[in-house]
Amino acid sequence: MPAKRGPSQCLARYYFLPWYSGAMVEELGLRERKKLQTERRVWRTALELFLERGFEKVSVQEIAAAADVSKMTVFNYYGSKEDLVLKPMEHHAGDAARAVRDRLRGESAVAAVCRQFVEMLELRDPSVGLCDQAEVLSIRRLIVETPALLLRAYANRMHGLQRLAEVLEEEAGGDRMDAQVAAGQIMAARNALINENHRRLLEGETADAVYPDAVAAAHRAFELVERGLGGYATRPAE
Known part of the structure; x- marks a missing residue:
């Protein structure tokens, strides 16, 4: 199974600024880095599913399953389904x-x-x-x-x-x-x-x-x- 692509630099600058800087990430503790990695993984997974199937045809539960997290975890990072994009x-x-x-x-x-x-x-x-x-x-x-x-x-x-x-x-x-x-x-x-x-x-x-x-x-x-x-x-x- 091919590895999932990370966001392009252009896309990363758009979405992950103010928390994309490698220097900023290195300053975080292990727990914070893991949380950030989870947040990014959920976002990337949601975006891939939305672009493939359409926003309205993908449920938050499906995103959680694909990202290997719970539905509650998704909502801990993103307050709504729209937040997963915007x-x-x-x-x-x-x-x-x-x-x-x-x-x-x-x-x-x-x-x-x-x-x-x-x-x-x-x-x-x-x-x-x-x-x-x-x-x-x-x-x-x-x-x-x-x-x-x-x-x-x-x-x-x-x-x-x-x-x-x-x-x-x-x-x-x-x-x-x-x-x-x-x-x-x-x-x-x-x-x-x-x-x-x-x-x-x-x-x-x-x-x-x-x-x-x-x-x-x-x-x-x-x-x-x-x-x-x-x-x-x-x-x-x-």
Whole structure:
């Protein structure tokens, strides 16, 4: 029986960041490492079954049996069946908020998010829709074709918007409604760019072919937002 493949580096970066780093794993005790290995095994097993048979046709009990764990163990790591696909992605919900929190002196919130987005495009990061590895595209198709996963993915995006709004409100020292409006505009542009990247890759284009257009589109989209928001949340220069 052939050995199961581990996740590709592209896929691993998407799903396992913040707990994929080898250095981080080495710092864990034996018990923690075993728990992490179990969590990864359950995830890989679930994903293989979902991609092979479809999300709705695979039960949690079947996943547990295939991963050689109990059903309770699956739920100890993943609170719901949807989590088996989307939970590891949740780290990326805070990407835009992190970009704003770590922005440069004199840099606006919009410019910071744009800069981070373009850097991630250069890395062909799956979280900005520009990874054309087969596994990543298959997961994207699975999400789009499964209403329960699509609804959960939307909820994750709304969570990202809320995290960005909280950072903007704190950093700008302004009105909560202003922060919500600004976050909504920034995330709408970001999500539109991601969706377009996904669309082109799913239609058969390569990430390398899409990359120049994706960078240009990012600059255009965030420039439009910047014009509307002006100097909102610009960090004062020293």
